[in-house]
Amino acid sequence: MQHRASLYIIIFTIAMIAFPFRSFAASAEIDLQDANKNIIEALQSAQSGNVEGAKKQYETFSSTWMSIESGIKEQSQDAYREIEDGMGQIQFALAQQPVKKENLENSLKNLKQTNEKFIAGKYPRTTAKTEDEGTKQGNVADLIVLLNQSLSKLDHNDVNGAKADIEQFRTSWLDIESVVLTQSSKIYTNAERDMVTSYAMLSSKNPDVKGAKKTIEGMRDYLSPLASKTSYNMLDATTILLREGLEGLLVVVALLGFLKKSGHADKSRWIWIGVGSGLGASIILGVIVNMLFSAGAFGSNNFLIAGWTGVFAAM
Known part of the structure; x- marks a missing residue:
């Protein structure tokens, strides 16, 4: 029963890393449509002369952007670049002292229009690499x-x-x-x-x-x-394998020595079975990871991967 539960956890962990909530996530257009409400409110604040209010609404959009930008970039790099251009113009307008109301309004209008263009599906889709x-x-x-x-x-x-x-x-x-x-x-x-x-x-x-x-x-x-x-090259990978392999070897030698000293040397075959199983599982997981994760996918999900790996390792 315990082995079956562990197997389920392994499968669940791999699924969470490979497909982090994508099935339940809203589309990139809906994500941006929700975030664009902050830009609309920021523009209204700027038009009424409330620069601080506009700044707070823009900062909310900027924070949201960090969580949705990857989906937009995957769909259209042109849209991604133009949205970030628009954000840069707003940041520049807000950095000026005093803030020029006209510049802030124009930059917010431009970003609003860019967002709406993407929401309407008017940007060319990024071709598959x-x-x-x-x-x-x-x-x-x-x-x-x-x-x-x-x-x-x-x-x-x-x-x-x-x-x-x-x-x-x-x-x-x-x-x-x-x-x-x-x-x-x-x-x-x-x-x-x-x-x-x-x-x-x-x-x-x-x-x-x-x-x-x-x-x-x-x-x-x-x-x-x-x-x-x-x-990272082959030497880096070899060094890691050598270091981890030596640590594992010390554990195996210690276990074998303990069995021999306690008069249970005949049970050592179970240790070797465990070593072989571990090597086999490592190779299989290595192939799965290599197939599922590109460098870009790893970068985007770095913390999620680290978290689930920690949960799995703790078991």
């Missing part, structure tokens, strides 16, 4: 190069060139974001915010060069520690 594209991962070091290039161009008053580098950063980010998320959710959140904010600063009618430089420098500083290790 090929196997090679699906396994492609970017490199944080390449993003650091783009940030340094943009800073150098700003030093030479080349605003358009710097803006082009940030746009390239945002395009490349789609390939690297899962790598960043698996290492630091805080850095991921900050980069998502700062790349659209810096682009908005450089795209405005009167570019905020000083603010953009400060934002880009901040991105470079907190992304740089991740640039040293963003991929």
Whole structure:
């Protein structure tokens, strides 16, 4: 009975990791439609002169966006990019002191229209990636190069060139974001915010060069520690296997020594059966995980995977 319960838990754990509430989740259009109510309310507040109210409503939308953005990106990368552009314009408008009512209203109107366009299904759907594209991962070091290039161009008053580098950063980010998320959710959140904010600063009618430089420098500083290790090779995997294997071997040797010392050496075959079963189960689970999870899927569900793995391990 206990073994059957454990089997059910294993199956349930795999199902939860592979399909985290997707079957019960609302569609991306409905998710955004619900979130867009905050933008509508923020726009109404801005039109009535209540800047603080507009800011609070936008912050609510921004928090909700973090939980629904993956579904929108999977459906349409064009919509995802334009929504984040709109968010960057609002953040830029709110960062100005004093806040210009007209700029805030226009940026909220633009985001509202972009959201409604996606809700109405007017954006082209993202085409399915090929196997090679699906396994492609970017490199944080390449993003650091783009940030340094943009800073150098700003030093030479080349605003358009710097803006082009940030746009390239945002395009490349789609390939690297899962790598960043698996290492630091805080850095991921900050980069998502700062790349659209810096682009908005450089795209405005009167570019905020000083603010953009400060934002880009901040991105470079907190992304740089991740640039040293963003991929893993066979040596890394072998080292992990060797370390864990040696720890397991010590446990097996200790158990065998205990059985021999207690006069039950004939029971050692059960230990070897357990070792073989464990190896077999590890191989099967490894194949399942490899088939079900891409790097992007792992990044998006990093904490869910860690949580359910912990529950399973505790048993």
